[in-house]
Amino acid sequence: MNIAVIGAGAMGCLYAGYLSRGDNKVYILCHSKEEKDKINNCGILIKKNNEEIITYPEAISNSSNINKLDLIIVFVKSKDTEKAVLENLHIISKETFVLTLQNGYGNLDILKKYINSNNIIVGTTSEGSTKLDLGYVVHAGRGNTYIGLEEKRKEQNDKINNILKVFNQAGFNTYISQDVLKLVWSKLIINVGINALTSILNLKNGELLDSENTIKLMEEAIKEAVEVGRAKGFSFEYKEAINKVKEVAIKTSKNKSSMLQDILNKKKTEIDVINGAVVKEGKRFSINTKVNDTLTNLVKAMELNY
Numbered sequence: 001m002n003i004a005v006i007g008a009g010a011m012g013c014l015y016a017g018y019l020s021r022g023d024n025k026v027y028i029l030c031h032s033k034e035e036k037d038k039i040n041n042c043g044i045l046i047k048k049n050n051e052e053i054i055t056y057p058e059a060i061s062n063s064s065n066i067n068k069l070d071l072i073i074v075f076v077k078s079k080d081t082e083k084a085v086l087e088n089l090h091i092i093s094k095e096t097f098v099l100t101l102q103n104g105y106g107n108l109d110i111l112k113k114y115i116n117s118n119n120i121i122v123g124t125t126s127e128g129s130t131k132l133d134l135g136y137v138v139h140a141g142r143g144n145t146y147i148g149l150e151e152k153r154k155e156q157n158d159k160i161n162n163i164l165k166v167f168n169q170a171g172f173n174t175y176i177s178q179d180v181l182k183l184v185w186s187k188l189i190i191n192v193g194i195n196a197l198t199s200i201l202n203l204k205n206g207e208l209l210d211s212e213n214t215i216k217l218m219e220e221a222i223k224e225a226v227e228v229g230r231a232k233g234f235s236f237e238y239k240e241a242i243n244k245v246k247e248v249a250i251k252t253s254k255n256k257s258s259m260l261q262d263i264l265n266k267k268k269t270e271i272d273v274i275n276g277a278v279v280k281e282g283k284r285f286s287i288n289t290k291v292n293d294t295l296t297n298l299v300k301a302m303e304l305n306y
Helices: 010-019 033-042 078-087 107-114 154-169 180-201 205-210 212-231 238-251 258-264 275-284 290-302
Strands: 002-006 025-029 044-048 051-055 058-060 071-074 097-100 120-125 128-133 136-141 144-148 173-176
Touching: 002 010, 010 025, 010 044, 010 051, 010 128, 010 136, 010 258, 033 058, 071 078, 078 107, 097 107, 097 154, 107 120, 120 180, 144 154, 144 180, 154 173, 180 205, 180 212, 180 238, 180 258, 180 275, 180 290, 205 212, 205 238, 212 238, 212 275, 212 290, 258 290, 275 290
Parallel strands: 002 025, 002 071, 025 058, 044 136, 071 097, 097 120, 144 173
Antiparallel strands: 044 051, 120 144, 128 136
């Protein structure tokens, strides 16, 4: 399969690296020439437990010379989604699927502005990755990946199943979801409970569970996200959602959330499409989201000098 990964952050490097180990031709689009050259010269180094794996996707700084892609995976931050799509529209043919595995809520709507919805796959992943340097990531936690179409289309099944096969062969535990939009909001609930608090308090994921104060804030933020999700037509149980977020925090206890990594690296975060999305969607349904509003404003205040 011919695959392009747009975005060379922690997750982009992880997926491009593992996918390139098989029979796939994998490109990774890099933001800087320095990163492109580093990956092409040294490969992507993935540290997993005590093992170091070197992988060799082809790093490029623009996609003008590639064609006949079967799959494009979008891993840029949500604020860069539109720019990434516009810069790469020329490589999206009628046969090309575009998969978003990004954090946050709203990426699908951006993709649909420019790409036929028949070609868009929505997904979520619980894989954990931390970027230590250019082309060097730590595979910090295993998790499942789910992919699916917004609307079920029988004629697309074979192609989706082929992507499923390729992902599983690369080592990603991947499944097809029959209700992918609910799944996206479910992933959002996890990020709502973990990301903002870890970034504000400079805590690893598991450390959120060490204090009754952080647990209470986590639970209140999740409760608001569940209420908004229900208003949008998704069936969520509050206690089940709380337990799921705590389970993820324990599983990824030593991880630094992507939002905390952004804060530590003095980069803009995705707060607007995570806790901020709960606030935005909550206003549509007249739901009070004061905890998520506070968390959003605190993170945005921390970004002021970035």
